[in-house]
Each structure stands twice: as C-alpha cells, then as structure tokens.
Amino acid sequence: MSDIFLLIALPYTALIVMLVGSVYVYGTQAYKVTSLSTQFLESRELFFGGLFMHWGIVALFIGHLIAFLFPSAVIAWGGNPVRLIVLEVTALIFGISFFTGVIILIYRRMRNKRLHRATTDMDIVVFIVLLAQAVTGMWIALTYKWGSAWFAAVLTPYLRSLFLLSPDLAAVSAMPIIVKLHISTAFVLIGLIPFSRFMHFLVFPVKYFWRPFQVVIWNRNRKLMRNSKAIMPEVKSKNS
Amino acid sequence: MQRVTIFFTFCFLVLYVGAQDGADLYKRNCAACHSIGGGRLVGPDLAGITKRTDKAWLTKFIKNSADVIKSGDPAAVAIGKEYNNLLMPPFVGTDSELSAIIMYIDSKGGSASSAVADTFLNSATFDNIVRGKALFAGNSPFKNAGTPCITCHAVHNDGGVGGTLAKGLNLSYFMLKGQGLKAMLQSPPFPAMANAYGNHPLNEQEVYDLAAYLKSVSQDMVDGKTDRATVPFLVLGIGGWCISVLILLGLWRLRKRSSVNHDIFARQLATEK
Numbered sequence: 001m002s003d004i005f006l007l008i009a010l011p012y013t014a015l016i017v018m019l020v021g022s023v024y025v026y027g028t029q030a031y032k033v034t035s036l037s038t039q040f041l042e043s044r045e046l047f048f049g050g051l052f053m054h055w056g057i058v059a060l061f062i063g064h065l066i067a068f069l070f071p072s073a074v075i076a077w078g079g080n081p082v083r084l085i086v087l088e089v090t091a092l093i094f095g096i097s098f099f100t101g102v103i104i105l106i107y108r109r110m111r112n113k114r115l116h117r118a119t120t121d122m123d124i125v126v127f128i129v130l131l132a133q134a135v136t137g138m139w140i141a142l143t144y145k146w147g148s149a150w151f152a153a154v155l156t157p158y159l160r161s162l163f164l165l166s167p168d169l170a171a172v173s174a175m176p177i178i179v180k181l182h183i184s185t186a187f188v189l190i191g192l193i194p195f196s197r198f199m200h201f202l203v204f205p206v207k208y209f210w211r212p213f214q215v216v217i218w219n220r221n222r223k224l225m226r227n228s229k230a231i232m233p234e235v236k237s238k239n240s
Numbered sequence: 241m242q243r244v245t246i247f248f249t250f251c252f253l254v255l256y257v258g259a260q261d262g263a264d265l266y267k268r269n270c271a272a273c274h275s276i277g278g279g280r281l282v283g284p285d286l287a288g289i290t291k292r293t294d295k296a297w298l299t300k301f302i303k304n305s306a307d308v309i310k311s312g313d314p315a316a317v318a319i320g321k322e323y324n325n326l327l328m329p330p331f332v333g334t335d336s337e338l339s340a341i342i343m344y345i346d347s348k349g350g351s352a353s354s355a356v357a358d359t360f361l362n363s364a365t366f367d368n369i370v371r372g373k374a375l376f377a378g379n380s381p382f383k384n385a386g387t388p389c390i391t392c393h394a395v396h397n398d399g400g401v402g403g404t405l406a407k408g409l410n411l412s413y414f415m416l417k418g419q420g421l422k423a424m425l426q427s428p429p430f431p432a433m434a435n436a437y438g439n440h441p442l443n444e445q446e447v448y449d450l451a452a453y454l455k456s457v458s459q460d461m462v463d464g465k466t467d468r469a470t471v472p473f474l475v476l477g478i479g480g481w482c483i484s485v486l487i488l489l490g491l492w493r494l495r496k497r498s499s500v501n502h503d504i505f506a507r508q509l510a511t512e513k
Contacts, residue, residue, distance in 0.1 A: 043497075044497070047492075047495070051488075072385060075385065075386075075387050076381070076385065078378065078387070078388070078391060079378045079381050079388055080378060080379070081377055081378055081379070081390065081401050084378070084390075084391075084401075085401060085473075088473070089473070089476045089477055089480055090480070092473070092474075092476075092477035092480075093477055093480040093481045093484060095477070096477055096478060096481040097481060097484070100481075142470050142473065142474060143404060143470070144403075144404055144405040145402075145403045145404045145405065145470075145473070146390075146391050146392075146403045146405075147405075149387055149388075149391035149392075149403075150387070150391050150392050150403070150405050150432075150436070152387070153387040153391070153435070153436035154432045154435055154436050157435055170431045170434070170435055171431050171432045171434070171435030171436070172432075173431065174430065174431040174432045175432065176405075215496045217496065219504045219505065219508075
C-alpha cells in the first residue's frame with residue numbers, strides 16, 4: 001500500500017503539480033520568478049556553499065538522467081570493475097560536494113540574522129528536502145553498492161513504466177526502503193519546483209546551467225555612506 | 241463479420257490447444273526446480289503430489305506460495321522451512337494452463353523419492369570456473385548484455401568490490417545445489433533480478449559457468465565473511481573531494497571577493513582630492 005502511495009501516487013501528483021504549476025506561475029507572475037539572490041547580504045559563505053551545492057546537484061542530476069535515458073550504455077560501462085569503481089567514486093565525490101554545499105548554506109542561513117528576512121518557509125522546506133536527498137543518496141551509495149549499475153537495470157524500467165503511464169512496481173517494490181524514500185523525495189523536489197526558488201532554472205533564457213556565477217558589486221563605499229556625515233556634514237546619521 | 245469471427249475463433253482455439261499442453265507447460269514452468277519421480281531438486285519431487293494434497297490448496301500454493309506461507313498455513317510453512325525458505329516464483333499463466341500442468345503431473349502418477357538427484361554440475365571443469373569468475377566480475381560480458389553479478393552481489397574472493405544491494409553468494413551452492421543455482425540463474429524468482437535479466441537472459445553456457453564458479457566459491461569458504469570495501473570507498477570519495485576542492489581553490493584564487501569595486505572607488509577618491 002505504501003508502495004502505491006510512494007512510488008505511483010506521489011510521482012504522478014508531483015509531475016502534474018510541476019507541469020501545471022510552472023505554467024500557472026509563468027502565466028500569472030512571470031516577472032516575479034527569481035532565485036532571490038542574497039549574495040549582497042552575505043557573499044563569502046554563499047560562494048563556497050552555492051558552488052559546491054550547484055556542482056554537486058547538476059552533475060548528479062545529469063548522471064541520474066543518463067542512467068535513465070541510456071541504461072544499456074551505463075551497464076556496459078559498469079561491465080569492467082575498474083570503470084565501475086571510477087564511476088562510483090566520481091559520483092560519490094559529487095555527492096559529498098552537494099552534501100557539504102547544502103550544509104554550508106543551511107549554516108549560513110542560520111548564522112546570519114540579516115538572511116532571516118529573506119528566508120521564506122518554502123526555503124526551509126527545500127533545505128530539509130535537499131538535505132534528506134543528500135543523506136539518503138550517499139547512504140545508498142555506501143550501503144547498497146553499486147548503485148550506478150543496478151539503477152540502470154532495476155530502476156530505469158520502473159521510471160520508464162511511470163512515463164509510459166503503466167507503472168510497474170514488480171522490481172522496485174523489492175528495493176530497500178531507503179531507495180524508495182530517495183525516489184519519492186526526488187519527486188517531492190520536482191513538485192516543489194514551481195513554488196520555490198527552484199523555478200529560477202526554468203526561466204527564459206534557460207542558461208542557469210552553464211552561466212558562471214555572478215557577483216553583485218557596488219561602485220561606492222557602503223560603510224562611508226552609512227555614516228551620512230561624509231555626505232552631509234551637519235546632519236547626524238540615524239543609524240551610526 | 242463472419243471472417244472476423246472465424247479468425248478470433250481460430251486464435252482462441254490455437255491458444256486453448258496450446259494452453260492445454262501440460263507437458264510443455266510443465267517443462268517451461270516447473271522442470272528447472274522439480275522432478276516427477278526423479279528425486280528432489282530445488283523443490284520437492286512432484287510425483288503423486290495430486291494424491292497427497294488437496295487440488296484447491298495446490299492451485300493456491302502454485303499461484304503465489306509466498307502469500308500462502310505468510311498467511312501462516314502450517315503445511316506451507318513446513319515446506320518453506322524444509323527448502324531453506326527459497327520462494328517459488330509466482331505462477332504467471334492462466335488458470336486453464338495451471339490445471340493443465342496439474343493434470344499432467346497427475347497423469348504421470350508414481351511416488352515421490354526423497355533422494356537428492358543433483359547431477360547438474362558433475363561435469364564442471366576448471367575452465368567453467370574460470371569463465372564463470374570472469375562473467376561474475378564483469379571482466380567478460382554476457383552475450384545478451386545482462387548486468388554483471390558483481391553489481392549487486394558479493395562473494396568472499398571478489399577483492400572487496402562486490403555489490404551489497406542483494407544477498408552475498410558465499411553459501412549459495414550449499415543452499416541451492418547445482419540444480420537450484422541453474423534455476424535461479426535461468427528464471428530468478430526475485431523481482432529485482434527477474435526485472436534486470438528479463439530482456440537480457442543468460443544463455444545455457446553462461447548459466448553453467450556461473451553455477452560452477454559459485455560452487456567453487458562455496459567450497460572455498462573459510463570463515464563465512466565477505467570483505468566489504470565500504471570504508472575504502474568512502475575514504476576514496478572524501479579524498480577525491482578534498483583534492484578537487486584544492487584544485488578549485490587554486491582556480492578560484494582570482495575570483496572577485498568583495499561586493500565593492502575597489503578600483504573604481506579608489507579612482508573616485510583620487511579625483512576628489
């Protein structure tokens with residue numbers, strides 16, 4: 001029963017919410033879609049956290065996508081034990097990178113009070129889901145080896161059956177519960193796309209995937225400006 | 241309309257006649273694990289089973305033995321225990337096919353022998369074992385492009401790189417014997433494995449080589465433990481991550497660190513003076 005909920009109902013709900021939600025958000029608030037950068041509030045920790053997290057999630061997303069689209073190529077690659085382990089270690093490195101990035105970003109949000117003003121409830125939900133996904137993913141990689149190869153052989157048929165609208169749980173229902181959780185959390189993430197900052201990667205022109213990070217800069221000295229005496233010597237600054 | 245009716249009647253008859261061929265169905269569905277009067281293999285000898293048990297119970301058990309055992313039926317639990325709790329794959333055919341099989345077993349008559357009739361691996365050679373090892377580890381690919389066993393299974397002499405998703409196979413031969421290994425490899429009752437090899441079945445030679453290798457693995461067992469390279473794997477991951485961070489820190493050395501463009505600011509100050 002829980003299998004039907006976690007592996008059929010939830011995925012379809014998430015996909016429908018994602019599709020309909022994205023169209024709705026585009027239609028009603030297209031110009032408000034933003035990743036709401038807080039880089040001008042805190043820059044240093046964001047640099048490390050953001051880069052580790054994004055490198056990790058983009059690489060892992062593409063990796064999962066390749067195993068879904070070209071399962072036989074992934075199985076053939078894993079046919080040689082050395083190649084299999086090289087692939088697994090590489091994936092684990094990106095996993096660790098993603099996990100570290102998420103931890104740095106959560107720590108940054110909690111530590112910097114000024115960021116609390118720019119943090120919504122949805123951001124907290126997204127952090128929790130991302131952290132859960134990182135932990136279950138690495139857990140699977142370490143305890144149920146070798147994921148890259150059995151994903152292609154066992155999970156790809158299930159995912160394909162989902163997209164062909166005739167879900168087949170035969171193989172996936174025999175998987176350990178942690179794998180099922182990882183799958184359903186992934187679909188939760190997809191469902192959250194239209195209502196969270198995730199939406200930013202769907203924004204036209206879709207170039208978030210390859211564009212370098214951007215830094216907001218000022219051509220003025222903000223500290224000097226806060227002390228308004230520098231501009232109007234006779235007026236006492238209210239915030240100094 | 242008439243033609244369509246004739247066509248469908250014909251199809252139905254072909255299916256019906258085909259379905260009734262109990263001997264053929266028996267061979268395809270049952271013979272890998274059972275004999276009729278030839279002694280026990282993976283499962284019990286089926287000679288006279290129709291006399292010994294109730295047909296309704298037998299049908300239920302063949303359709304899904306796991307459910308019957310789970311329901312606590314004492315006879316089913318006892319059979320499960322006697323055969324190492326190895327589940328019989330659920331029967332996927334129709335009811336008429338199932339009754340054709342039962343009729344076939346009934347027609348053979350005879351009485352069950354409890355002798356173990358496992359001669360499958362008697363002619364296995366060292367070559368079979370070597371080939372089986374290469375197939376297991378993925379060093380030589382399967383003809384039908386199946387996933388190598390090592391992806392999910394570990395054995396004690398795989399150098400620690402065996403997979404940990406599925407059961408370790410150190411004792412597989414002692415549990416299954418040759419005939420059982422053959423049956424598991426040919427038509428696995430485990431859903432994940434059945435799914436993985438459904439479109440990439442192993443051929444007869446591969447099944448034989450793998451079974452020979454697994455027999456040698458079980459016989460070489462010393463302490464029952466399998467090396468699990470989880471810690472080295474994690475260390476490699478963390479080490480690799482540290483190295484990549486060092487490289488990136490080098491590349492990011494010249495990044496723009498501050499939110500103030502100091503060059504422009506300095507120029508402004510200079511003009512003001």
